[in-house]
Amino acid sequence: MASRPGAVLVASGGATLLALFVFTAPLSIVPAVAGGLGAGAVATSWILSSMSLGLAVALLPAGAIGDDFGRRRVFVAGAVVTAAGSVLCAVAPGPLTFIGGRVVEGLGSAALIACGLAVLGPAFPDAAGRARATGLWGACLGAGIATGPLAGAALDHHWRVLYVVIAGLALGVAALGRVLLAESESDRVRTVDLPGALLLGGGLAALLAALTEGRQSWTSPLELALIAAAVVLLTAFFTHQNRSGGGMLDLTLFRRPALVSATTGAFVAGAGVTALMAFLCTMLENGLALSPFTSALVVLAWSATSVVSAVLTRRLPAAFSGGARLSAGLVVVAAGLVPLAFATPAVAPASLLPGLVVAGVGTGVVNASLGREAVASVPPDRTGMGSGINNTSRYVGAALGVTVVSVLAVHPSPAGLTAGWNTAVGVGIAVSLVGAAAIAALTVRAKRVTATAAPTA
Numbered sequence: 001m002a003s004r005p006g007a008v009l010v011a012s013g014g015a016t017l018l019a020l021f022v023f024t025a026p027l028s029i030v031p032a033v034a035g036g037l038g039a040g041a042v043a044t045s046w047i048l049s050s051m052s053l054g055l056a057v058a059l060l061p062a063g064a065i066g067d068d069f070g071r072r073r074v075f076v077a078g079a080v081v082t083a084a085g086s087v088l089c090a091v092a093p094g095p096l097t098f099i100g101g102r103v104v105e106g107l108g109s110a111a112l113i114a115c116g117l118a119v120l121g122p123a124f125p126d127a128a129g130r131a132r133a134t135g136l137w138g139a140c141l142g143a144g145i146a147t148g149p150l151a152g153a154a155l156d157h158h159w160r161v162l163y164v165v166i167a168g169l170a171l172g173v174a175a176l177g178r179v180l181l182a183e184s185e186s187d188r189v190r191t192v193d194l195p196g197a198l199l200l201g202g203g204l205a206a207l208l209a210a211l212t213e214g215r216q217s218w219t220s221p222l223e224l225a226l227i228a229a230a231v232v233l234l235t236a237f238f239t240h241q242n243r244s245g246g247g248m249l250d251l252t253l254f255r256r257p258a259l260v261s262a263t264t265g266a267f268v269a270g271a272g273v274t275a276l277m278a279f280l281c282t283m284l285e286n287g288l289a290l291s292p293f294t295s296a297l298v299v300l301a302w303s304a305t306s307v308v309s310a311v312l313t314r315r316l317p318a319a320f321s322g323g324a325r326l327s328a329g330l331v332v333v334a335a336g337l338v339p340l341a342f343a344t345p346a347v348a349p350a351s352l353l354p355g356l357v358v359a360g361v362g363t364g365v366v367n368a369s370l371g372r373e374a375v376a377s378v379p380p381d382r383t384g385m386g387s388g389i390n391n392t393s394r395y396v397g398a399a400l401g402v403t404v405v406s407v408l409a410v411h412p413s414p415a416g417l418t419a420g421w422n423t424a425v426g427v428g429i430a431v432s433l434v435g436a437a438a439i440a441a442l443t444v445r446a447k448r449v450t451a452t453a454a455p456t457a
Contacts, residue, residue: 007180008123009133013140015075015116015173019109020144021151022082022166023051026102028149028281028292028299029156033098036159042216043095048278049212049402050099054085054106055113055395056208057201063114063388064193064248071115071384072181078111079174083167090163101163112173114388121375121383122184131314131372138310138367142360146303149281149296156292196240196248203233204396211403215410250385257446258322258377259386261439262370265326266390267397268435269366272428273333273359274394275401276340277302279409279424287345287417298349301356302363309364316365322376323443325369330436332362334429341425345414370394401428 026033026047034044066074085108088101117137124130155162210226217223241249253259277299284295316325336359340352370390378386404427409420 005123005129005133008119009136011075011173011177011180012116012120012133013136014176015079015112016137017140017144017147018079018082018166018169018173019112019116020141021148021169022086022105022109022144023055024145024148024278025152025162025166026159027278028153028285028296029159030282031285032156032292033159034095037092037095037098039095042213043099045212045215045406046099047095047102049208049399050102051106051109052395052399052402053205053208054103054108055110056106056204056392056399058107058110059114059392059395060200060385060388061197061248062111063118063384063386063391065384066111066115066118067382067384070183071119072177072183074111074384075115075119075177075181076174078108078115079170079177081108082112083170083174084108086163086167086170090160090167105166108170110391113391114384117371117374117387117391118384119181119184120371121380125380127318127376130376131318134371134375135311135314135368137371138313138364138369139307141367141371142303142306142310142364145277146300146307149299150293153291153293153296193244193248196237196244199233199237199240200248203230203237204392206230206233207396208399211399215403215406249389250382253378253382253385253389256377257442258373259389261323261326261442261446262373262377262390263393264435264438264442265330265366265373266370266393268330268431269333269363269370270394270397270399271401271404272330272397272431272435273337273363274398275405276337276425276428278398278402279405279421283343283409283417283421284349287343287414287421288347288349289345289414290349294349298352298356301353302360305357305360306364306367309361310368311364313365313368321443322369322373323439323446325365326373327436327440327443329362329365329369330432330439333359333366334362334432334436336360336362337425337429337432341422341429343418343421345418347418401431 033047039047062074082105085101085104088104089098092098092101120133124133152162206226207230210223210230213223241251280299281295284290284298336355339355374386374390375383405424408424409417411417411420
């Protein structure tokens, strides 16, 4: 029996909100968590990066497995895994257990995000309904980003309670998915591309580990070994996919300009504005001497605006293509970041709000458009894979971006930190504008190809 579209949207939106809530909750309380666990500088870097590792490794496999073996089944399993990871974090006696719990949270949240977005394709087959659904999905993504740091800051000295609450919420989402979602899967022959999953997981794990360890030294033997392993494993993965016909990643999908645009947009959004906002609480606390809760409220100007903007994106004219929306959204993001590039230890937090609001408007448009293009740019039986491709690009981009921001901005003095932050914002502006230009070029090229092919159709 098919699920009602509204019920599918509730389950999908709730899961996405939870996943981003889990992802962002520690951002405002890293000093409290690190101090409580006795974490040093390297362990603190891993506290920030560990969930990204789980997400990046599992997003694409979770989407592909959901397509073949049932999206509801993988969705529910992902919620249970997220709860298990949160329990590990809550009871962690030291940083190693906590980092492991965050990786497990990432693995579970990957299934929630990939399959939560994938179920919207079959539930909303018409363009208007899909635009509304993906707009609300993008709003839930922004809501998770908005509420996570606030909840973390509110429980600054009781952060273990936060993870107990997350475990309960994750089990609630599992029950919600079980009740509201009907099973959906593709009609293709069921296969498990185990070699592909292992090569991709190992390659991305090595890449993200290299990015994290590189913040300490880019020339250490461990760092060089991780970079080499990432290159070898990811090269082997793409070679395997090309020979096996794409069990985990169908490379022929990248012949579709819309998917290339969406993948580029996701990577750029992750490497640019997402990475900067992930570091913003740290800059406000250490550079401007704000409290964790006040810092989270300042960031709310960006994230809350993105929620409203994502909902309203569906009102854009239908003739305004997905590529055009992505390109325009990234230009607006870049414009909003400009006022943030002039921070000093004495700057008033209120002076950052106009830029954060403008960047939030652009981010909301980008989030809603990415959600729509991820499922619209691939065949119906590949929506899980399309979602996995899109979100993997976003979180790999975010991991790279956070590394760049950290290298540029981390400094013991407030003046040095804010100066480094300003440089990082300049990089984020450039990344956003280059990405917007690339997507615009792809969109124009796609229109020319369509126009040329039309007379012979």
